[in-house]
Amino acid sequence: MKKGFVYFMMGVLLILSACGGGSNASSxxxxxxxxxxxxxxxxxxxxxxxxxxxxxxxxxxxxxxxxxxxxxxxxxxxxxxxxxxxxxxxxxxxxxxxxxxxxxxxxxxxxxxxxxGTVIVSREDSGIKTVEDIKGKTFISPRVGCTHDVQFETYMKKLGITSDRTGGTMKHVTGKPAQYTTMFEKGDVDVATAPEPWASVLEAEVGANVVVDSDEISFGKTxxxxxxxxxxxxxxxxxxxxxxxxxxxxxxxxxxxxxxxxxxxxxxxxxxxxxxxxxxxxxxxxxxxxxxxxxxxxxxxxxxxxxxxxxLQFLKEKPDFTGFVDKSFINK
Known part of the structure; x- marks a missing residue:
């Protein structure tokens, strides 16, 4: 989490407190x-x-x-x-x-x-057929450190390939999944970490190659x-x-x-x-x-x-998720 965003969120919460805001359902x-x-x-x-x-x-x-x-x-x-x-x-x-x-x-x-539902696809004319071919290429995810980004970068790091964010060779850009087709057509990106249905859209509309399927990507099954x-x-x-x-x-x-x-x-x-x-x-x-x-x-x-x-250095400290999940409502 970048410091700027953390400070922004803290500021938002302080403003809410001062204004009497809260998360209760509104009138x-x-x-x-x-x-x-x-x-x-x-x-x-x-x-x-x-x-x-x-x-x-x-x-x-x-x-x-x-x-x-x-x-x-x-x-x-x-x-x-x-x-x-x-x-x-x-x-x-x-x-x-x-x-x-x-x-x-x-x-x-x-x-x-x-x-x-997270699939890694490459542009048809990118020359990328395997994950090893992604080295030095440009990949897109919805946001830095989002679910799909972490899944992809976890998978790639096991192969010794990392993004430019941490001194690696893959260039990382962000964008809305609904716009991936246009970016592929323009040649702006080589690889997409695509949440479905946008991976299947890329396959059907621009002939994208599936490089890592949803059951192979890190954490894909669980x-x-x-x-x-x-x-x-x-x-x-x-x-x-x-x-x-x-x-x-x-x-x-x-x-x-x-x-x-x-x-x-x-x-x-x-x-x-x-x-x-x-x-x-x-x-x-x-x-x-x-x-x-x-x-x-x-x-x-x-x-x-x-x-x-x-x-992957998206977080400054190793996380503790105690209290993050409450399963009581699905168990009733």
Missing amino acids: SSGDKQKVVIGYFPNLNHAPAMIAKEKQMYENQLGDDVEVEYRTFPDGSAFMTALATGEIQGGLVGPGPAMNNFISGVDVTVVASSSTG LPAAVFVTSSDMIKNDPELIQNLIDAHKESVEFINENPEEAIDITIKSIDEITGQKLDHDVMESAWARTDFVYDIDQEAIQAFGDSSYD
Whole structure:
């Protein structure tokens, strides 16, 4: 975590304290309580899209609660919104959630959303066919130190190949996954650490080569690709609301596994509405095959991922995730 961001978050929290801000669900018109759910237009956030389409949160929370939805381009923006009380919970990558927890931000993981879905692909004319060919090339990830970045750099470091951030040969740039296709077409980047469905999009639209598949990448089988988070303040002050949110989330995950074709159609529609990109059903099926939707959490995988983030110098100190995960809501 860069110092500038840590100081920024500390400043935000101090301002909130002075203004009487907090992370409780906000008031809305009339007597209704308003709850805002955040998520990204990525496949591993499909449970939020399904829950929205099927009004699962609304049904669990009842008529006295107004549910709103907000989408984010990256984990940093999501975590800032959670810290400032703009959202009360939602889906985010484990990397941003871990980094903010270590920095002292009030965030608690209460469920997983999915595992898998991170794929390393290369531009068709890049000459990159194997991981050894990536040495000296330019790779892109959504953000520095994000979940997909850590997975990729962990994998590459085992081969003795590191990024320019730590004196290595790989040049690292960042960008939104929905824009990867354009960047590949322009030749701006050679390799993408792509969360699904964008890896399958790159394969279908620009002939990208799969260099490391989702079941081979570091932590690909065990690490949650997305987690449902809220604040300990929300858990303490309104545990019934959090239980209702997680019950809806579990219902959504179960729906996905029982109705994959309908879930794919809903996810295609939702991503189109958010990004303006309508994905082919065949592309989404390819992406779906690389993703497992689960709500249980592998705490050991989270610690191992955090240790690797420290080893890669994304973190200044070795992390301690005591109190980071609360499984009580998924176990009820």
